Amino acid sequence: MANPMKIRAAHKDGVTEVKVLVSHEMETGQRKDSAGAVVPAWFITELTAKHNDKVVLTSEFGPSVSKNPYLAFKFKGGAKGDKVVVSWKDNKGDSRTDEAAIA
């Protein structure tokens, strides 16, 4: 199981800004190890963010997103104490869901 995400959500002037830091290797499949064997690709393919069960962002990642991906976005609405739930899925079928309260 992967490590938890760090999620920060802050509400200001009717807009909620969400920042997500995911813990993931994001291996491209281009790299070779010291023996010359290709390191197989291992990366997050999909990430979804929800606010009170309403999807506020869906994203698809390729292997060229950096290791431990960072993502920031803004949506209208949201209130202090509301939940923001972020979940991702990688190309090996692993997944993780974490949530945070809007501050």
Next chain:
Amino acid sequence: MNNQRRQVLKAGSGAALLSILAAAGMITPGMALADWNKSAFDAKSMADTLKALGASSTADSKEVQVTGPDIAENGAVVPVGVSSSLPNVTMVAILIEKNPNALAASFVLPEGTEANVQTRVKMGQTSNVYALVKSDGKFFMATKEIKVTLGGCGG
């Protein structure tokens, strides 16, 4: 007696049974990736990627901004942001022309989500970074060159 089950068992064993089940749609290889736009992420060139994303014609727009450093010291972590003042933005994509696969990430923005996303990408070498934005069903692009002093995709 469950007749259907009898027939499936009778029809074959081992590999034959597996192929029957697969044909019936009960086992789908790579099911986890069902929604992922593989053709767009596998496309090598900018033109192929745009085609796979459904952007047959694009226009340059001053209302789309790509933010990032002019020079990235470390190609493994290049902060890139896309923002736009265009109305009804439903999709944002980040493309890096000279990476092995141009498409880095795409975002679907439902109503109420602002056209303003930031992330970090890997860049193998100095390249133009494109932001593709879908607004009112039309595609708009903006570009920014980011120089890389140390590539992020090497071994």
